Amino acid sequence: ASAQETVKIGLILPMTGPFASTGRQIEAAAKLYMQQKGDTVAGKKIQLIVKDDTGTADVTKRLAQELIVNDKIAVMAGFGLTPLALAPAPLATQAKVPAVVMAAATATITEASPYIVRTSFTLPQATVPMAEWAAQNGIKKVATLVSDYGPGIDAEKAFTSAFTAKGGQVENLRVPLANPDFSPFLQKVADAKPDALFVFVPSGIGAQFMKQFVERGLDKSGIKLIGPGDVTDDDLLNNMGDVALGAITTQHYSAAHDSPENKAFVEAFKKANNGMRPNFMAVGGYDDMHLIYEGLKKTNGAGGQALIDAMKGMSWTSPRGPVSIDPQTRDIIQNIYVRKVERKDGELYNVEFATIPNVKDPVKAAK
Ligand code: DHB
Structure with missing residues (x-):
């Protein structure tokens, strides 16, 4: 040619x-x-x-x-x-x-x-269903922990407004995007004892977060891990170990779909x-x-x-x-799935158990 x-x-x-x-x-x-x-x-x-x-x-x-x-x-x-x-x-x-x-x-x-x-x-697209699931499943008090830049702030705002609208209580924490040290924030969460910790970190960072979550003993605290699906992304999930089991996330894609x-x-x-x-x-x-x-x-x-x-x-x-x-x-209109990390055939997967069909970005839909 x-x-x-x-x-x-x-x-x-x-x-x-x-x-x-x-x-x-x-x-x-x-x-x-x-x-x-x-x-x-x-x-x-x-x-x-x-x-x-x-x-x-x-x-x-x-x-x-x-x-x-x-x-x-x-x-x-x-x-x-x-x-x-x-x-x-x-x-x-x-x-x-x-x-x-x-x-x-x-x-x-x-x-x-x-x-x-x-x-x-968009983060609000993935996150609003998380707030709705949390409100419907007995979660009343949540700490949010997000990377402090565009998508993290989007996730924090979308979760907080949807969850407080259903009567939930939220405390917001932000961690720097570059070289994040989660431990001081995780200590605050351990002390506050919310029902759930809502986390957004960008893809590629989830394993670092999970490691510190275990180091602070939060895996044994009874505080439930929830968030948009970036923290349990399929590239890293299988090497995270049992700490990830039971995490509930909402997102558009799972390799187990x-x-x-x-x-x-x-x-x-x-x-x-x-x-x-x-x-x-x-x-x-x-x-x-x-x-x-x-x-x-x-x-x-x-x-x-x-x-x-x-x-x-x-x-x-x-x-x-x-x-x-x-x-x-x-922007893309797509299903958002509610998923739970489970072990399937020896490997960790985000297993989808509910579907919210044809979700638009809620920020632009509201304009
Ligand atoms: C962004 C980056 C990510 O890796 C991700 O999972 C979500 C959002 C971003 O910078 O927009």
């Missing part, structure tokens, strides 16, 4: 640093999708260009600029954390290049550019990646490639405004269940 017939996708991810698990999961999922569907769409060759932003927003922005100007990408994707999604947003607007967010989950991100579309989730689409996805993903289990980041990356491929089919390979417009309203069956792109907000 000649240069004009190649459609380039710039995939910017944290491949090194503390959030490398997010990059590793998403890259593997994007490559799996291309392996399964081929690298030709609408008669054009698809080229995936993967760049490591090391989890640093200035680097994400510089890489996005280079990909737009030098490589002439049709679309950019990835964006492992909220600051990494926000930094290149003005470039997407200026260059009219769609930016598909596979990971970052602060509700407002899609408002940073009309060229942003998202296949991950019982559907033919997911069984095929998990099996193929593990086979292509030395047995690595896909987590919710992987499913965001896989679905994002689907959105790009199907969008390009509609535009005959064109990017820009045509591509972002083609993506709006698209619906499909994901490994996570039925999904669609909200044409108004460019």
Whole structure:
């Protein structure tokens, strides 16, 4: 194919640093999708260009600029954390290049550019069902402990307002995102003795949290662990040990999701990646490639405004269940599942036991 017939996708991810698990999961999922569907769409060759932003927003922005100007990408994707999604947003607007967010989950991100579309989730979307479950299951007093930046603050606010509206009591604690030491916060929680501890830490950090939870003796305190599913993400869950058993979380994806689409996805993903289990980041990356491929089919390979417009309203069956792109907000509408960590065939899984269908981001739905 000649240069004009190649459609380039710039995939910017944290491949090194503390959030490398997010990059590793998403890259593997994007490559799996291309392996399964081929690298030709609408008669054009698809080229995936993967760049490591090391989890640093200035680097994400510089890489996005280079990909737009030098490589002439049709679309950019990835964006492992909220600051990494926000930094290149003005470039997407200026260059009219769609930016598909596979990971970052602060509700407002899609408002940073009309060229942003998202296949991950929002923290309020995942969290409100957690507050409802807690209120309906005898939990009256909760301490929240969240990473102190966009998604953590979203989770804290969404939980607190939904749970107090049902008569619950909440104490809010925030821990720094970088190099977090949970122990002083966990000591406070041990002293306050709430019915449950609600935790948000980004994907990749859950194991560190669980270790300190045990070290402070909280696993034997009777304080129940709850939260959005980031803390028990499938990349790390199986190595967390018995401390994770019984944790109740709400989220859009579990590797244990019982559907033919997911069984095929998990099996193929593990086979292509030395047995690595896909987590919710992987499913965001896989679905994002689907959105790009199907969008390009509609535009005959064109990017820009045509591509972002083609993506709006698209619906499909994901490994996570039925999904669609909200044409108004460019966020994903999806089921949120209530799950409990259980041991199944010797491995730890988030086992889904209830479904809240077709959940929209509640922050934007309320506007
Ligand atoms: C974000 C990052 C994560 O790893 C996660 O699990 C949720 C949100 C974020 O920075 O937006």
